[in-house]
Amino acid sequence: GAGVSQSPSNKVTEKGKDVELRCDPISGHTALYWYRQRLGQGLEFLIYFQGNSAPDKSGLPSDRFSAERTGESVSTLTIQRTQQEDSAVYLCASSVQGNRGKLFFGSGTQLSVL
Amino acid sequence: DAKTTQPTSMDCAEGRAANLPCNHSTISGNEYVYWYRQIHSQGPQYIIHGLKNNETNEMASLIITEDRKSSTLILPHATLRDTAVYYCIVRPDYGGSQGNLIFGKGTKLSVKP
Numbered sequence: 035g036a037g038v039s040q041s042p043s044n045k046v047t048e049k050g051k052d053v054e055l056r057c058d059p060i061s062g063h064t065a066l067y068w069y070r071q072r073l074g075q076g077l078e079f080l081i082y083f084q085g086n087s088a089p090d091k092s093g094l095p096s097d098r099f100s101a102e103r104t105g106e107s108v109s110t111l112t113i114q115r116t117q118q119e120d121s122a123v124y125l126c127a128s129s130v131q132g133n134r135g136k137l138f139f140g141s142g143t144q145l146s147v148l
Numbered sequence: 149d150a151k152t153t154q155p156t157s158m159d160c161a162e163g164r165a166a167n168l169p170c171n172h173s174t175i176s177g178n179e180y181v182y183w184y185r186q187i188h189s190q191g192p193q194y195i196i197h198g199l200k201n202n203e204t205n206e207m208a209s210l211i212i213t214e215d216r217k218s219s220t221l222i223l224p225h226a227t228l229r230d231t232a233v234y235y236c237i238v239r240p241d242y243g244g245s246q247g248n249l250i251f252g253k254g255t256k257l258s259v260k261p
Contacts, residue, residue, distance in 0.1 A: 038191075067248055077192070077251040090248060125191050135182050135239050137249060139191030 036060075038140035040126050046146045047116055055111040055143045059128030064106050067137065069125040077125065083109060084131070116147045152236045157256040160230075166223040168255050170236030173217040178240050181212060182249070183221045185232040192235065192251070195221065226259045233257070 039058040047053050059066050068080040079093040083103045094100070098116075103109040113120055123144050127137040153171040160166040172181065182197040196203055196210045198219075203210045209222040223230055235254040 069248075069251075076253055079248040079250065082248050093248070127191070135180055135197060135237075135249065136194050137184075137192070138194070141191050 038126055038128055038138050040124075040140035040143050042143060043141065044144045044146075046148065048148055049118060050115055052112065052114045053116055053145065055113075055124050055126075055145070057109045057111070057126030057128075057140060059107070059109070059126070060138055062106075062130065063128035063138070064131040065129045066103060066109050067127045067129075068101060068109070068111050069127065070122045071125060071142070072122045080111070080124075113145075116145075118147050121145055121147045152238060152252055154234075154236050154252065154255045156253070157258070159258050159260055160223075160226045162228060162259055162261050163225055166226040166230065166257060166259070168221040168223075168234050168236075168257065169218065170221070171218045172236070172238050175216050175238050176240075179238045180240070181210065181216075181219050182237045182239065183208070183210065184235045184237065184249075184251070185230075186235070186254070187229075187232040195234075226257075228259050228261065231257060231259045 041056045064085055066083040069077045070080055071077050081088055081101050082090040086103045086105050098114045101111045123142040125139055125142045127139040129137045180197050180199050183195040184192040186192045195207050196205055198210045198212055212219045233254040233256050235251050237249050
């Protein structure tokens with residue numbers, strides 16, 4: 035596709051349920067990132083993939099959060115047993131290996147935990 | 149990565165140049181200066197980056213001081229659509245031990261009619 039695609043764009047779930055958020059990076063982009071942005075706040079780094087390995091997962095807030103990536107393609111961020119504090123926009127970005135400072139972001143998934 | 153300091157907010161009149169400053173006094177020799185912006189309800193958008201020379205593209209110009217301790221992003225003719233939060237970030241362009249970009253609080257630019 036022309037840009038980074040995220041789905042769903044909006045997700046409403048009940049506390050305690052599991053959710054999966056999907057990111058399709060730009061074709062050929064080997065690096066993929068997940069960020070979280072709570073309402074009115076800045077971006078919080080969650081995890082970084084290079085190919086299908088995750089050399090930096092230091093931002094994952096708890097063991098309820100996990101992510102995987104298939105090759106240099108789709109990534110899924112999974113949140114288990116969601117809590118109200120998980121409500122936020124989850125942003126995915128990708129970049130080419132040689133220029134990890136130039137990120138292309140998707141429009142995000144707005145997650146609301148009731 | 150080096151830290152940056154930006155004003156919390158700025159106003160600019162439509163049609164005038166918007167000059168957004170950034171202080172990065174602890175920048176390392178191999179670190180580039182990147183600028184992104186985030187328009188309300190959208191993901192951040194890359195604007196421009198540079199190492200030590202001034203840079204210009206279709207969106208903006210980047211002026212980096214000779215000592216590289218500060219820079220200014222210039223939007224030459226601001227429009228209402230340029231209202232956004234602007235982030236100044238420093239990091240190595242290639243490689244680097246960290247994979248992520250660290251976004252600070254940025255500058256909220258309000259372009260007014």
